[in-house]
Amino acid sequence: MTKQSIAFIGGGNMARALIGGLLARGWAPQQIRVAEPNADLRQQLHKDFSVPVFAHNAEAVTGAELWLIAVKPQVMQSVCAQLAPQAQQQAPLVISIAAGVTLASLQQNLQCTRVVRCMPNTPALIGLGISVLYADKNLATADHAAAEAILAAAGKTTWINDEGLMDAVTATSGSGPAYFFLLIEAMQQAAQQQGLPADVARTLVLQTALGAATMAAASDEDASLLRQRVTSPGGTTQAALECFNAGGFSALVHAAIAAATQRGKALAQGSGAAT
Numbered sequence: 001m002t003k004q005s006i007a008f009i010g011g012g013n014m015a016r017a018l019i020g021g022l023l024a025r026g027w028a029p030q031q032i033r034v035a036e037p038n039a040d041l042r043q044q045l046h047k048d049f050s051v052p053v054f055a056h057n058a059e060a061v062t063g064a065e066l067w068l069i070a071v072k073p074q075v076m077q078s079v080c081a082q083l084a085p086q087a088q089q090q091a092p093l094v095i096s097i098a099a100g101v102t103l104a105s106l107q108q109n110l111q112c113t114r115v116v117r118c119m120p121n122t123p124a125l126i127g128l129g130i131s132v133l134y135a136d137k138n139l140a141t142a143d144h145a146a147a148e149a150i151l152a153a154a155g156k157t158t159w160i161n162d163e164g165l166m167d168a169v170t171a172t173s174g175s176g177p178a179y180f181f182l183l184i185e186a187m188q189q190a191a192q193q194q195g196l197p198a199d200v201a202r203t204l205v206l207q208t209a210l211g212a213a214t215m216a217a218a219s220d221e222d223a224s225l226l227r228q229r230v231t232s233p234g235g236t237t238q239a240a241l242e243c244f245n246a247g248g249f250s251a252l253v254h255a256a257i258a259a260a261t262q263r264g265k266a267l268a269q270g271s272g273a274a275t
């Protein structure tokens, strides 16, 4: 597996996260080829990772058995059409991380069947991402394993077997980091309003978020049980939770994720999909 070479098409944020992860997992810089049209970004990638960089996609994919397409969804169609002749010639395993771009359209535009569609999220930048993968039933077991190993460089991975769920995935884990940032932001402001200095509020909220997420991840129990366990009857936590409930917190979260799912569907049908 690590004898193969991988070509990244697009050397932006997500590509950087994955390249850093692959290098940390023992890939040699020479196995990772990156196509990036922006000269400054290209030079920076070479400086940071010592990987070969190319201005043109066609050069980057030459000889690469794995292709990872990390361009914005808006340019996906033209990038795929441009790479189609080489895809037909080389028959690579192609992974797309573009939001809202369907497997069928990737296969059609690339004229290639060995394609995996994937939805990572931004904590990939620090190796704590979650990537959800989808492929059709014809994909070989070895290709499943290869795609999974690449995305594992940026955190956890999981597969879905119904592509229709990808919009819900996008609404949950793709956009999800922003929901937690919003809660962190609101809690910091509220803590300051209660008199805590800004730096103290920041430390308390961030460490609490980290501690709660780590506890929940380490436990076999549902979050609801963990919540009940820290909620003494008539205590401070209960007072806060009653306030959340009275404001319709749970219904609001349901509505937000439903709205993001619908937006994902609409964007996928149009041309301008985005996370």
Ligand SMILES: NC(=O)c1ccc[n+]([C@@H]2O[C@H](COP(=O)([O-])OP(=O)(O)OC[C@H]3O[C@@H](n4cnc5c(N)ncnc54)[C@H](OP(=O)(O)O)[C@@H]3O)[C@@H](O)[C@H]2O)c1
Binding pocket: 009, 010, 011, 012, 013, 014, 015, 035, 036, 037, 038, 041, 057, 070, 071, 072, 073, 075, 079, 097, 098, 099, 119, 120, 121, 122, 174, 274, 275
């Ligand atoms: N960031 C996220 O949280 C996230 C989460 C899930 C999925 N994704 C998906 O990941 C993909 C990449 O996102 P990103 O955040 O890494 O975006 P990004 O930072 O904008 O990276 C995309 C890179 O592709 C380059 N590019 C543009 N046109 C190109 C072309 N024709 N050939 C080769 N490279 C080209 C861009 O260069 P220029 O700057 O010169 O245009 C840019 O450096 C998107 O499809 C997005 O939907 C992102």
